[in-house]
Amino acid sequence: MAASTEDLLARCVATWCAGATGIANATRLSGGASQETWSFDIVHPDGNIGAILRRAPPGYGAAPDRAAGLGAEAMLMQRAYAAGIPSPRVMHVLSPADELGTGFIMGRVDGETIPRKVLRDEQFAGARPKLARQLGGVLAKIHALSPSQLPELRRMTAAGEIAELERDYRNLNWPRPVFDLALRWLRDNDPGPSSEVTLVHGDFRHGNLIIGPDGTRAVLDWELAHFGDPMEDLGWICVNSWRFGEIDKPVGGLGSREELFAGYEAEGRKVDAARVHFWEVMGTLRWGIMCCGMMQRFRSGPDHSMERAMIGRRSSETEIDLLRLLAPRHRRRA
Amino acid sequence: MQDEPTPTELIHAVADFLRNDVMPAMSGHKAFKLRVAINALDLVTRQLTLEQNSDAAEHARLTQLLGKDGSLQELNRALAEGISKGEIGLQTSGIAEHLWQTTMDKLAVDQPNYASYRRELERGSSREPTS
CATH class of the missing domain: 3.30.200.20 (Phosphorylase Kinase; domain 1)
Structure with a gap:
């Protein structure tokens, strides 16, 4: 045995x-x-x-x-x-x-990764107001890591990412006009290759961050790390799906974009807010398509779980968020 | 014709039983799974209650926007293709309103507690679920 x-x-x-x-x-x-x-x-x-x-x-x-x-x-x-x-x-x-x-x-690093606990529990009340700025600083340090000392990773561009999302969406073979609208917007607003290519964490958000009462304790899960536009990470953490109800605090329900950007720039790096917005739209669509993918895997097995099936019904959350980004009914943005 | 009670009434009753009688006896991962199960049943109840009217309204909007008839799925495919090709966009009359209403009707079934949805509902009665 x-x-x-x-x-x-x-x-x-x-x-x-x-x-x-x-x-x-x-x-x-x-x-x-x-x-x-x-x-x-x-x-x-x-x-x-x-x-x-x-x-x-x-x-x-x-x-x-x-x-x-x-x-x-x-x-x-x-x-x-x-x-x-x-x-x-x-x-x-x-x-x-x-x-x-x-x-x-x-x-093993002690602390909390569950978003609702980080956003609601009393023990994190002191850390919360500081976290958006702190996370900006952490991202700046990640983007400053010298590529020559890093492993070989995929090189991604906005155009490549759009093409991948489009392929994944077409494979679902289920019409979602809001996703088509988002894909069209992304193609029309692609800012082109980034002048600077850095390490990108690729999944920098709640769940992959260990938080303690003193603040950020660890960044986890580098599974999606790649080389690309550093603004991608800043856009991804602003996706509404990671705000868990605190929709007026774009950075993971913790704070403002301004705080995130200030923390980032305090480390000597520049933010391009327009590119961050572009990647937020991309990230929202990406999460929506990933939710649909869960539903597909539920259907095709072997993981025939209720949870996966129900995540499929969360893709409409990203549709309303995409409309709020691309066709806001008031000129007021969260 | 099938007899009463209706599927909606049956599912509602089962969900209430799970919520009120079974849930208090559960803990840990089983409690989590049960919560997902109850959420699924509640979603089905909402869909059975709301879908007929929202689908009819969506169909009427689509036939007018596209100037042709077809099944709801065919019309949505045509709209998606038109948007993808750039033939239809937010500048097209009625499109933004249609996408908003359709999306609000999906959220009313899928996740009526989603914060973005609650916020948009507060903005005005015109975006309330089709009823």
């Missing part, structure tokens, strides 16, 4: 963590068949060390077409950590000898 994940983890940890006597409290957190996240404690005489395993199990090596791959993710986190960006510390990159598949082990 094959050794359990717990046994393999204990054996792996012993090879690089001096003094470790084993592991405890291993719990699988989330993910589908091709990618798993585990939380566990490294048992150590000086006190247990909280750890996270992120891996593709043996036999699930290939990343989906948009994904950077777990090796690249580990390297990005190491670079981010070294540059002083809030980030978990990567402790070990899996090797074939570990027999755990591909991936890495990182330190």
Whole structure:
């Protein structure tokens, strides 16, 4: 019989963590068949060390077409950590000898990722007014990472992204005139290639940020990282879907664009507000099409879950948000 | 002709049972899944209640905008294609109003508590769900 994940983890940890006597409290957190996240404690005489395993199990090596791959993710986190960006510390990159598949082990960072808790709970009341500005500063540091020290990643442009979204939308084969309107607007308003190409996190929003009462503690999930227009990240975090009801606070329901931009520019980088707006429209459409994709996967299986089905019915949320962006009924914008 | 109670009444009754009698006994992931299930049943109830009128109104608007008849899906395909080609746009008379009304009618079924929808409802009676 094959050794359990717990046994393999204990054996792996012993090879690089001096003094470790084993592991405890291993719990699988989330993910589908091709990618798993585990939380566990490294048992150590000086006190247990909280750890996270992120891996593709043996036999699930290939990343989906948009994904950077777990090796690249580990390297990005190491670079981010070294540059002083809030980030978990990567402790070990899996090797074939570990027999755990591909991936890495990182330190567990305490804090909250659930948006509604970050936006409502009393313990974050002190952090909330500072977060929009702080997140601007974090993004500026991400965009300042030197490409020569980063792994190979996809190079994306606005035109390429529009073409991908159009292809995904056409594959759904279900008419959504508001999506056509948005695609048309994006084609007509494409600002062209960015004069500066930087690392783009690609999914910088609630859920991928660990927040503590003191502010941002870690940036997670570099799966969609690529090289492209840095303004994409600023637009994506302003998408209304990440405001969770706080629609007058565009930056994740936390604060204003002005605060985000001020935090960004305080790090010596420039904001192009028109490009940010363009990417907000793109991001809203992208999330809408992703919701439709969930519905498709629900239909075709194997994940025939209610949750996926119901996410399909959230795509209309992005339609109203696209209309609010592109055909506002009052000249007042949130 | 099928007999009473109607599907709407049955689903409504099941959702109320799950909400009032089963939910208090649930916790953790099962409670989360149950909440999703109840939301799904509530959505179906709203669709069964609202769809007929909103579809009829949408169909009437589309036949007038496009100057032709067809099924709701055919007409929506024609509109989507016209917008994609740039033959129809926000400058076309009646288009913005049509897209807004159609979208408001979708939200009334899908997510009536969505904040953007609540905000737009407050803007005026003309955007209320077709009833």
